[in-house]
Amino acid sequence: MIQLHDRHGHFIRIAHNELSVSHPDAVKKILLSPLRKADWYTIIAFPDGRYQNPMSTTDPKKKIERSKNLVPGYNISNLLQSEAAIDDNIHLFRSWLDKFSANGQPINLDQYFAYLTNDNVGEVVFSKSFGFLREGKDIGNTIQNSLGHNAYVAIMGFYGWLHTLLVGNSFVTWLGIMPYGHIIETAMNSVKDRQRNVDARFDLMSHWLRALDEHSDRMSVRDVHAAVFNNIAAGADTVACGLQSFVYHMIRHPTAWQRVRDEIIGAGLLDENTIVSFTDAQKLPYLQACITEALRVFGPVPMGLPRVVGPEGLYIGGKPLPGGTIVSVNPHVIHQSKEIWGPDAREFNPERWLSEDSAKMQKYWIPFGAGYASCPGQNIARIELSKITATIVRDYDIHLVDKAQEWKYKAYFTVVPHSWPVYVNRAKSGQ
Numbered sequence: 001m002i003q004l005h006d007r008h009g010h011f012i013r014i015a016h017n018e019l020s021v022s023h024p025d026a027v028k029k030i031l032l033s034p035l036r037k038a039d040w041y042t043i044i045a046f047p048d049g050r051y052q053n054p055m056s057t058t059d060p061k062k063k064i065e066r067s068k069n070l071v072p073g074y075n076i077s078n079l080l081q082s083e084a085a086i087d088d089n090i091h092l093f094r095s096w097l098d099k100f101s102a103n104g105q106p107i108n109l110d111q112y113f114a115y116l117t118n119d120n121v122g123e124v125v126f127s128k129s130f131g132f133l134r135e136g137k138d139i140g141n142t143i144q145n146s147l148g149h150n151a152y153v154a155i156m157g158f159y160g161w162l163h164t165l166l167v168g169n170s171f172v173t174w175l176g177i178m179p180y181g182h183i184i185e186t187a188m189n190s191v192k193d194r195q196r197n198v199d200a201r202f203d204l205m206s207h208w209l210r211a212l213d214e215h216s217d218r219m220s221v222r223d224v225h226a227a228v229f230n231n232i233a234a235g236a237d238t239v240a241c242g243l244q245s246f247v248y249h250m251i252r253h254p255t256a257w258q259r260v261r262d263e264i265i266g267a268g269l270l271d272e273n274t275i276v277s278f279t280d281a282q283k284l285p286y287l288q289a290c291i292t293e294a295l296r297v298f299g300p301v302p303m304g305l306p307r308v309v310g311p312e313g314l315y316i317g318g319k320p321l322p323g324g325t326i327v328s329v330n331p332h333v334i335h336q337s338k339e340i341w342g343p344d345a346r347e348f349n350p351e352r353w354l355s356e357d358s359a360k361m362q363k364y365w366i367p368f369g370a371g372y373a374s375c376p377g378q379n380i381a382r383i384e385l386s387k388i389t390a391t392i393v394r395d396y397d398i399h400l401v402d403k404a405q406e407w408k409y410k411a412y413f414t415v416v417p418h419s420w421p422v423y424v425n426r427a428k429s430g431q
């Protein structure tokens with residue numbers, strides 16, 4: 001899509017009634033305005049159409065109404081109640097890195113990042129890890145299957161009727177034959193357990209069950225189930241990709257790696273028995289610039305976010321777009337635009353975020369989308385990315401097994417990189 005825009009300009013017709021738009025005004029005129037989401041989103045009602053949720057709801061007003069019951073849980077101070085549980089998972093993750101470091105064997109970080117982010121999302125949403133890190137394996141092939149789910153959603157969203165016929169119906173849900181096994185089972189059991197003890201911990205589910213208690217007129221237990229599915233589905237691959245992008249680009253820029261380590265040492269965050277806290281990691285401007293740049297140069301969502309032009313039509317860059325046209329804004333396309341970012345748009349350059357122009361650039365930085373439909377989980381992502389990257393850079397040296405090897409990736413609604421094995425070594429303390 002990036003190459004097509006390079007060759008043919010701001011507007012690429014990608015279906016009979018759909019345009020991919022790369023014009024700099026697209027963020028403001030498409031994502032930041034209250035245009036209806038395209039029908040593709042209706043597939044997000046998983047496992048079937050009874051489980052409507054904010055993402056599957058295309059009408060902006062109804063979407064905002066649905067989100068209202070769920071959003072208070074996502075504020076930072078609530079989320080930080082799960083920080084100790086995230087720390088426990090990062091300790092487990094480090095014990096795997098230490099094992100590979102000790103035996104000198106290469107590690108596929110994509111797998112271990114996926115275990116870590118799945119276990120973290122379990123903790124944040126319903127105070128339960130899925131146990132991937134404890135076992136050091138993809139229990140029941142769940143993560144592999146979720147990749148199939150990711151591909152299915154990206155494609156079948158365009159064939160809603162076929163999806164309903166094949167799997168998106170209550171009969172198939174009742175049969176219980178879909179391959180989400182371990183994740184859905186753990187999630188459903190947790191909702192059931194928690195309904196007996198709403199106050200077990202201050203996690204997202206406790207907020208949602210309390211909202212259900214207070215507003216049973218505008219919410220049902222199915223809304224809670226849908227929110228749990230949705231957050232688990234949206235909250236692991238994405239953060240894992242962000243972590244991969246950070247490490248992959250930083251090990252190719254060793255001076256940036258060292259500069260972050262120096263920043264951490266300079267801030268006195270030297271105790272290797274502790275995981276760097278979110279509060280401390282936030283105070284490291286160069287680390288934050290590197291995370292921001294990793295999400296820009298290769299962010300987790302490479303698919304267009306489609307909206308429908310209202311009946312009055314829309315002008316973008318002087319081009320008239322008739323009412324009913326589907327217009328989509330692809331974060332990868334916007335993030336690679338030389339018109340927006342300059343000639344080094346396709347290079348990893350964290351310094352751009354420390355320049356005077358960074359505030360102007362921020363409005364084109366859309367890894368989490370933008371506007372009324374943007375990612376509600378971005379604070380969770382920021383907490384995880386800040387803590388995990390700071391701890392890894394402080395504690396490890398990482399090298400590609402084959403310096404010339406580029407990663408490979410599978411791109412659906414989210415993109416999942418793989419095949420870039422590395423050696424990890426414990427860093428000498430304070431260097």
Ligand code: HEM
Binds near residue numbers: 234375377
């Ligand atoms: C770096 C990590 C992440 C990125 C880049 C990301 C990006 C996105 C994007 C682009 C969307 C769709 C916006 C649209 O349709 O216009 C989205 C939606 C969503 N994300 Fe994230 N996300 C991340 C992490 C998370 C996490 C950690 C969670 C929760 C645990 C989460 C939960 C959700 C949910 C529930 C939706 C659908 C919400 C709605 O439409 O109201 N995301 N995310």
